[in-house]
Amino acid sequence: MTKKEKFKLVEKFILENREAHYRLAYSYVRNKDTALDIVQESILKALNSIDRLDEIAYMKTWFYRIIVNTSIDFIRKHQRVTVMDDEILSVHLPQLEDEMTDMDLQDAIDQLPSTDKTLIILRFFEDLKIEEIAAITDENINTTKTRLYRALKRLRIEVGEDFRL
Structure with a gap:
């Protein structure tokens, strides 16, 4: 080509x-x-x-x-x-409970190391398959699965056990 x-x-x-x-x-x-x-x-x-x-x-x-x-x-x-962003500045206004949960989740994701943050974003926000994420991050599929599991565990601890993506 x-x-x-x-x-x-x-x-x-x-x-x-x-x-x-x-x-x-x-x-x-x-x-x-x-x-x-x-x-x-x-x-x-x-x-x-x-x-x-x-x-x-x-x-x-x-x-x-x-x-x-x-x-x-x-x-x-x-x-x-x-x-x-203007959206972040709106934090000072009264908010719905769902919006607060979303902010807690986003804050928890932001606290993750950049490699773990990448895994969470690609898997749950971009809806990519594990194989695609492994290719993007240039890692073994099993390593990607393990790191994703570890990142989710960290998020559950940070946000609370009732957290679900």
């Missing part, structure tokens, strides 16, 4: 799945503008490294890995900076 053909397929994939890509980046930074910046930077990285995509069948996991790594890099670089 020529580079031009590969470029067209990647471009089509990015455009067709842009909402999922944004959602994935947003799940890390919880800020609209920052998530859009991460997606944009990820697209640039993908297009610049298109030669590294050997199998078109693995395009989804390849691009998700780029988004996850770009998101984690952003968080590492900006650890001391807290970016807030």
Whole structure:
């Protein structure tokens, strides 16, 4: 396959799945503008490294890995900076009990190490299969299962035993 053909397929994939890509980046930074910046930077990285995509069948996991790594890099670089969305600022307004539970869950997820956070987001918020997550994180399937179980156990302890995803 020529580079031009590969470029067209990647471009089509990015455009067709842009909402999922944004959602994935947003799940890390919880800020609209920052998530859009991460997606944009990820697209640039993908297009610049298109030669590294050997199998078109693995395009989804390849691009998700780029988004996850770009998101984690952003968080590492900006650890001391807290970016807030209007939605987060609404914390000071009266809320429903379900919204508070969601905030507790999101706070607990944010407290996880970035590798565990990635597993939770990809499995339960992006609804990816264990095999896809293992490919994205470049790990063995059994390792991915074990780490996911451990991350869920940590969340149950943090949020409470009645917690369910």
